[in-house]
Amino acid sequence: MAEPARRQTAADEAPHYDPRSIERTLLAQRARREARVAQKRAKGHARIRFFVVIFALLGGAIALGFLIWQEVQRLFGL
Numbered sequence: 001m002a003e004p005a006r007r008q009t010a011a012d013e014a015p016h017y018d019p020r021s022i023e024r025t026l027l028a029q030r031a032r033r034e035a036r037v038a039q040k041r042a043k044g045h046a047r048i049r050f051f052v053v054i055f056a057l058l059g060g061a062i063a064l065g066f067l068i069w070q071e072v073q074r075l076f077g078l
Contacts, residue, residue: 072078
């Protein structure tokens with residue numbers, strides 16, 4: 001036959017914990033949060049760098065094309 005559930009006494013209710021473990025947990029959570037924010041910031045900076053390089057290459061290609069077209073017109077008298 002089943003026994004009734006054991007009742008907790010005041011001594012059973014008090015959790016045994018290490019106060020330093022709470023500090024370590026908080027520091028670990030803060031470090032994870034800071035790493036997540038830093039990763040998000042780095043991702044945004046990488047996106048900006050990518051578009052700056054793309055626009056610079058596009059501008060260079062357009063300028064080179066314009067100079068080549070000017071030279072072709074000058075050489076062939078178009």
